[in-house]
Amino acid sequence: MTGYLGIDVGSVSTNIVFMNEEEQVLESLYLRTQGQPIKTLQKGLKTLVRSLPVSTVIKGVGTTGSARHLSAVMVGADVVKNEITAHAVAATQQVPGVQTVLEIGGQDSKIIILRDGVVSDFAMNTVCAAGTGSFLDQQASRLGITIEEFGPQSLKTKTPVRIAGRCAVFAESDMIHKQQMGFELPDILAGLCEALVRNYLNNVGKGKEILGPAVFQGGVAANIGMRKAFEKELGLEVNIPEHYNVMGALGSALLAKEAVTKGNKTLFKGFSVAEMDFNSGSFECSGCPNLCEVIEISEEGTIIARWGDRCGKWSNALASEQVQIS
């Protein structure tokens, strides 16, 4: 069997997808990154290789997510793409003709507007983290319910409470006030979903023309309460694709397929990278008052990449022999 790997190493989760030639997802993994991208990725690759037939040939690898450069140099990727492009590509494949992608992840949220299958506009949350998965996680645990119960519980509401959604801090204090006044839990949860949707549309979606078909993806799409709140606010049906929580990885697998069909041979180093010794170290450059923290990645003791320097002194020193990565 031949296929493609898509790897998405984000701040909260690390996702790996194995896709066959027919662009069907055969294996997908969702792991918590827990601040250790190298270890988590290696663990993921080990798990994945066990579930794949021995004869599997990887024809291409793509990486995305905030650690895309790191994971690219580790595994040897054919394509390194930002999350926005990867998510848009995956959404187009899952829901043909999609015109709006609503994506809410652990630490960031984005909106992607597509027209005729091409990204025409996008936005990411900037200074504010209200309306992301981490905030929902935190509030669920404060209310003593698991994040899985959050959605179903919120659907039991009859009258959602109005909660200030502009800022996570305001939302939390407003929620506490409403809870102390005696509102029921489902009403508060549904109110919170509506507040987050309002905040998302005002902050991230401002000024964008949101047309159907719309897709809702990212970890928060698992929350049925959020989907209902979106549908109510937008007056549109909101689709949740089957692989909603690994869309970034799926997108990069699709991009990898595209990259190698141009006739290039894959740069994938093989699943043995899961056993190799990767180290990341950092040092402070004292060349100027910027005091950049330069990060070095080494594989079996050889430095394979550097980044973090503003002037390019260190990354360029490798760039002459190596592919430029940042």
Place this chain on the structure above:
Amino acid sequence: MKVTFPHMGNLYICVKGMLEYLGIEVTMPPKTSKRTLTLGSKYGPEFACMPLKLNLGNFIEASELGAETIMMAGGCGPCRFGYYAQVEHSILQDLGYDYDIVVLEPPDKSITELTSRVRQITGKKSWWKVIQSIRYGYLKSRAVDTVELLSFKTRPRELLTGETDRALNQALKEIDRAQTVEELKLAEARGSEMMQDVAVDSNRRVIKIALIGEIFTLLEPFANLNIERHLGRLGVEVDRSIYLSEWINDHLFMGLLKGIRSTKEYCRNASPYLNHFVGGHGLETVGSVPVYAKQGYDGVIQLFPFTCMPEIVAESLLPKVSAAYNIPLMTLITDEHTGEAGMITRLEAFVDLLERKQYQNYQGARSQELEVRMS
């Protein structure tokens, strides 16, 4: 009297050249760095925009090197910058830095106000000499712009990553070092040669993006997280809506020199979206989009510091302009964050968007051409 002034990209090369031409001793602050920002945000008011904080940091660092007099631009528009000189001076006094300050701004009542301020710096030098020094400073800014423009062309096409930056640094050093008009001419020629010597792939297809917005953020690489370099390495040829020499011609010479690009063209194109001066470069920002769209640029990026009022006005109008001229637009707001990863992700996504669009247009044009041939 040791004079200092704040950094704004390569402004120092021209202003230092101008002052030294008059025999005035100049003490420059070190290039703006994280330390500058740390000092500035520690002592500056929290709600002020980043330029104020960086100015303040520059002055503290210059004082450590012995600077005694600040020369600073002022203004009287709705932009808060108009009173930054006074605010910064008073913060410095509170901190115990003993600075004299000379604010160059349009006079309130009569021209003598401005001339007497200039006299504080130039002393008894003749006006003829002063005018010549201004001309010299202007020539320096022309030279700086010449090599920068060349760097915009070579960076996306360079064969070896980093070559353009190396050449540009060298060229700027030469221009900075020049002491006379003759030396400056030679330095400009040598600098241009260096830039043209960078090995490039002239057949590479590039994307063209215009950077528009607030002047300080556009000109100071520390403030814009080196956006020109990042875009260049993504294969983008950039242009800036503001260049030093244009700004000097427009604002100091009142547009006296003809035949060079002027920001007045932007103001004319801002209508019907914005018909009024809103402070800073808000009007120019709005008007620059039609200009760049007509020149065939693929996209536009607006840059400004967090809380910048004129640019916020422009930001709210830009989606209309961008839709009318069918040119994609992205807004980036900078503040104290120095991590570049978030910005790079957005730049990459924007460049992807433009590339796909360019490809589609190319395909569209090809199929049309085929249809014409078939019929």
